[in-house]
Amino acid sequence: MKRQRMAGLVIATALAVVIAGVTGAGIAGAAVGGQQKKIGKGEGALSVLAWPGYAENGSTDPSVDWVTPFEQATGCTTTVKTFGTSDEAFQLFNTGQFDVVSASGDSSLRSVANGDAAVINTKLLTNYSDIARYLKKQRWNTVAGKVYGVPQGWGANLLMSNDAVVKPAPTSWGVVFDKNSPYSGKVTAYDSPIYIADAALYLKSAKPSLKITDPYSLDRKQFNAAVALLKQQKGIVGEYWSDYLKEQEAFTKGSIVVGTTWQYVTNLVKADTTSPPVTAVVPKEGSTAWSDNWMVYRKSKHSNCAYQWLNWITKPDVQAQVAEWFGEAPANLKACTQTSDPAHCKTYGVDDAAFRKQLSYWTTPTKKCLDGRSVACVAYKDWAAAWDEIKAS
Amino acid sequence: MTPSGLRRRAARVLSRHGNLRLGLALGPPLTWLLVVYIGALVALLVTSLFRLVDDPTGLITKLDTTLGLDNYRRIWNTPVYGTVVWRTIRAAVTVTVVDGLLALPVAFYMAKVASPWARRGLVVAVTLPLWAGYLVKGYAWRALLDPAGGALKEVFGTSPGFGATSTILVLAYLWFPYMVIPLFAGFERLPNSYLEASTDLGAKAGRTFRSVALPQVFPALVAGSIFTFSLTLGDFYMNRIVGGTNEYIGNIIYRQFSVDLPFAAAYAMVPVAVMVVYLIAVRRTGALEEL
Numbered sequence: 001m002k003r004q005r006m007a008g009l010v011i012a013t014a015l016a017v018v019i020a021g022v023t024g025a026g027i028a029g030a031a032v033g034g035q036q037k038k039i040g041k042g043e044g045a046l047s048v049l050a051w052p053g054y055a056e057n058g059s060t061d062p063s064v065d066w067v068t069p070f071e072q073a074t075g076c077t078t079t080v081k082t083f084g085t086s087d088e089a090f091q092l093f094n095t096g097q098f099d100v101v102s103a104s105g106d107s108s109l110r111s112v113a114n115g116d117a118a119v120i121n122t123k124l125l126t127n128y129s130d131i132a133r134y135l136k137k138q139r140w141n142t143v144a145g146k147v148y149g150v151p152q153g154w155g156a157n158l159l160m161s162n163d164a165v166v167k168p169a170p171t172s173w174g175v176v177f178d179k180n181s182p183y184s185g186k187v188t189a190y191d192s193p194i195y196i197a198d199a200a201l202y203l204k205s206a207k208p209s210l211k212i213t214d215p216y217s218l219d220r221k222q223f224n225a226a227v228a229l230l231k232q233q234k235g236i237v238g239e240y241w242s243d244y245l246k247e248q249e250a251f252t253k254g255s256i257v258v259g260t261t262w263q264y265v266t267n268l269v270k271a272d273t274t275s276p277p278v279t280a281v282v283p284k285e286g287s288t289a290w291s292d293n294w295m296v297y298r299k300s301k302h303s304n305c306a307y308q309w310l311n312w313i314t315k316p317d318v319q320a321q322v323a324e325w326f327g328e329a330p331a332n333l334k335a336c337t338q339t340s341d342p343a344h345c346k347t348y349g350v351d352d353a354a355f356r357k358q359l360s361y362w363t364t365p366t367k368k369c370l371d372g373r374s375v376a377c378v379a380y381k382d383w384a385a386a387w388d389e390i391k392a393s
Numbered sequence: 394m395t396p397s398g399l400r401r402r403a404a405r406v407l408s409r410h411g412n413l414r415l416g417l418a419l420g421p422p423l424t425w426l427l428v429v430y431i432g433a434l435v436a437l438l439v440t441s442l443f444r445l446v447d448d449p450t451g452l453i454t455k456l457d458t459t460l461g462l463d464n465y466r467r468i469w470n471t472p473v474y475g476t477v478v479w480r481t482i483r484a485a486v487t488v489t490v491v492d493g494l495l496a497l498p499v500a501f502y503m504a505k506v507a508s509p510w511a512r513r514g515l516v517v518a519v520t521l522p523l524w525a526g527y528l529v530k531g532y533a534w535r536a537l538l539d540p541a542g543g544a545l546k547e548v549f550g551t552s553p554g555f556g557a558t559s560t561i562l563v564l565a566y567l568w569f570p571y572m573v574i575p576l577f578a579g580f581e582r583l584p585n586s587y588l589e590a591s592t593d594l595g596a597k598a599g600r601t602f603r604s605v606a607l608p609q610v611f612p613a614l615v616a617g618s619i620f621t622f623s624l625t626l627g628d629f630y631m632n633r634i635v636g637g638t639n640e641y642i643g644n645i646i647y648r649q650f651s652v653d654l655p656f657a658a659a660y661a662m663v664p665v666a667v668m669v670v671y672l673i674a675v676r677r678t679g680a681l682e683e684l
Contacts, residue, residue, distance in 0.1 A: 091651040113452040185540075185554070237638050239555055254541035255555070367451035379451025384652040391648070392477045392640045 035121045039307045042076045046305040049089065049098035051292065052082040053264075053326040054152065054313075066321050070312045076305035085192055085242055087384070090114075099300040100309055104290045105140030105362035106194040108149055110380065111295060117148045118298040124307055125150060127314040131331045134356065139370065140363040141293045149293025150310050151331035153323055155348065156289040156359050157190065157198065158280040160261035160269075162251065165276070172283050173202040176259055177233050184236040188247060188259030191240035193380070193387040194362055197288050198260060199226040199233070201360060205285045215288065216363050217370040223378040223386070230390045240391070244268075251278060263348060264327020282358050289359035292328075323348070434665070441465070441659035456655070464659030474645070478663055481641040484561055485625040489572075491565040492621045493614060496572040501606070503573075504580030505588070519573045527567070531634040534563045538635055555637035563635050564625050571620035579613025580606070615680035622671060626664045 048055045048067075057080060058065035067078050081098065083089045086107035093101045093116050103111060111117045122128045128136075131151050136142075141149030161170055166183060176187050177199070189195055200215035203225055210222050218226060238256055241247035248268045250256035252275040266280040294313060296306045312318060319335035322328075329348035330336065336345035349355035363370065369377040407414050444463045445454035468474045503515045522530065537544045540554035553559050583606060591601040629643025642664055649657035675681060 085651070087648075087651040110453050113448065113450060234638055239637050253539055255539055364452060367447075367449070379447070381445075381447060381451060381454060381652070384649075388645055388648065389471075389473045391638070392473050392645055 035119050036124060036303055036307060037121070039124050039311075040304045042074050042305045042308055043302040044075055044077060044305070046076040046078045046100070046302050046309055047098045048078055048080045048309065049092055049101040050080060050082055051089075051102050051104075051326075052084075054102045054292070054322060055080040055082075056325060064321075064325055066312075066318050070309065073312070074305065074308045076302070076308060078305075078309075086194065087192075093117075093295070093297065096297060096299065099297050099302045099306045101295050101297075102152055102292050103149060103295050104292050106192070106364050106380070108140050108293055108295060109143065109364035109366070112143050112148050116295075116298060118296040118300065118303070119146045120148060120150060120296060120310075122147055122150075124311075125314065126311045127316070127332055127334075130316070130334045131314065132333055132350070135291055135331050138291070138361070140291060140361060149295050150314060152292045152294055152313065153319070153326065153328035153330050154289060154291035154361070155263055155328040156282055156287045156355075157260050158263060158266065158287060159283050160251065160259065160266055160278050160280040162254065162257035163277040163279055165254070165257040169279050169281070170258065170283065171281065173198070173285050174206065176236075177202060177229055179232050179235060181236045183258050185238045186255065186257040187233070187236045187238060188250065188256045189230075189233060189237050189240050190260050191242040191391075193383040194288075195260075196223070196226050196230065196383050196386065197360070197362070199229045201288055202285050203229060214371040215360050216365050217373065217377045218365070219369070219373070219375045219377055223382075227386045227390060231393055234390060234393060248272075251275065262327060267327055282355065286358040286360065288362060290362045320344075437658050437661055437665075440655055441662050443655040443658075445653050445655060454653070464656045465662075467656065468660060468663070474660065477640060477642055477645060478667075480557075481626060481643075481664070482667060484557070484564070484641065485622045487561050488565045488568060488625045489618045489621040491561070492569050492572040493618065495565075496569065496576050496617065497614075500573050500576035500580050500610075501602075503577050504583075505585070516577070519570050519577075522567075523570055527630070528634075530567060531563065531631055534559070534566070535634050538563075555635050557636065557639040560631050560636040560639055563631050564628060565621075567631075568621040568624050571624065572617035575613040575616040575620075576610060579610035583609045611678075612680040615675050615678065619672070619675065623668055626667060 053060075055067055055078070056064045057067035057078070067080065070076070071078055081092070083092055086104050089101060089103060090107040090110050092098065093103070093107075093111055094114060096116075101111070103117075108117070128150070135151035135154065137147065141147065141151065159170060159173060159176070161175070163169065165186075166175070175181065175183070176189065181187060190198070196218075197215035200212055200218055200222065203210055203222070204212040204215065207225065210225055212218065212222050239246070239250060241250070241259075244262060244265050247256070247259075247261060248265050251261075251265070251269045252272050254276060261280055263280065266278060269275045269278050294310055296303060296310070300306050313322070314332050316332050316334035317338050319330040319332040320338035320340075323330035323335060324339055324341065324344055327348075329345065329350045330339075333350070336350060339345065341347075345351065365378060365380045365383055367376055367379045369375060407417075439460075441464055442460040442462070444457050444461060446457045447454055499515075499519070503512050503519075507515060535543075535555075538552050538555065538559050540546060540552050543552050545552040553562065587605050587609070588601055591605045596604065627643060629641050629647055632639045632641055632644055642660065646657045646661050649660065
């Protein structure tokens, strides 16, 4: 009897500890902090949460390292954690363990709404004026006139195809959505809820009757059409990818011959002599694109180091290094003269306004339609739920 | 006081107080069991009763910690989640049956036919793959199965490619030792005299196996099946390596973990429930008592 009561007490204690932990995580972050006034002395430490390739410290490739020089210049000992998806980034940034994050548009607004992101005092940023105008004060990094994200770089989601198999080279996303595709089983698609926007972008021109104007503001009917298209697409998809190395391998070996990609993956495949020739284009419907922004945790204990990081990572020479390693268009236009490949910025369409015009940058869908319509739009949470339906069906 | 004096005094106290001795011996492992093991399960259960509530923009969600069954209702009312549960259970059953059919003759040969030398060699051969990591074996199979230029394609001209079949194939390979080892032990415990008696009474090999050997090793077969069934039920990563677009319960939990934690927790309770049902069914057969 006594023993039973003892066991009960232990279980109750364990339960209490666990519940306290779970609920505590949910309540964190209610107060609003002020803007940083000046960059003071560094705190000696910085924790960076980044897409793989944004914060290289030589551990991937000893010759690729812009974190160590940062540490030497500022005294901020930097730890780097990488993430694989925007959902993961949002969730990890919310834990409060990281001072800065490289957020894509499909997670940035969630972090702002959740109270995780600090308003950034752009007056403290030494390179902000050199950053391309078309990246600043955009809907994915600025809310109610307040800047929450400092642009890092951007890139389009291209349509890549294996030249030896896919003939003629496709000029429309239709090739990855056609249920009678001759490439059935060898098609790939990006494994993230935000890929629903790719289907919507295709429907925008393929099915004008749906009247889609913006692939990120879809009412229920438009959304359902995009989801139905993706369910149909699943029948011809061989593998989805979110890890770019997996896509690179599949294209190199030939198990995948057509699908959405990043310029960086294309470069890797092209650089591999054992790989079949590939072509990557922005199809006639246009493309979705991503624009990554550095955000600072609102209650960061290392905000001076965080601002120093913002200034470091947006320096022209560092921007050039990152852009070439990561495979993106640099946000700082002065970086274009410092890339080792003088054509880098041209390859990525930095100065090409016509190219940029074809792109719809990732942003986080909300209930209030982003394109200004008065109807209700489908919010990101439902995008994520629909992705389950598509992937697991 | 000298250290040796302290030790002597502690020994005296311990020898006088039996309960204290017991408490010190069992305390740490029991705490571990309750807090880490049971605690984690309780946390899972409690989390699954929470829910996420939209804010007006639908942009973010807040955790509502009033307990309720909303997540379970969503699982019940969304057909795709049921489909995935059945798909996973079917895969677990298939892997178990395949492993059982393959392991029975292998284990019998190891225990009853092979020479002591060959037996030792076979035990090593069966358990050797356990020395290599899950991912190593997974990616090795990916190289074998690759529909474009994988080893199977090159040598045999055909490959199942990446898909549901390949996942089951690789999982059956991975969990095979967990089926062989208990069966091997089961056959070793089976006295040779039983088999001899059966033969003396005129039974052919097949009859002896069915009527004498199999009933004796049934508990071992059940023990092995618990491994193969539960390991498959909880697996999700092999789908990402060789499964193409195939998904199991675990793939959904993995994805929902960073989107909707309470829902992921609720969905994680499904395989727990399936295992409980499985273990109760196994208990009914009486196999557990004979182990």
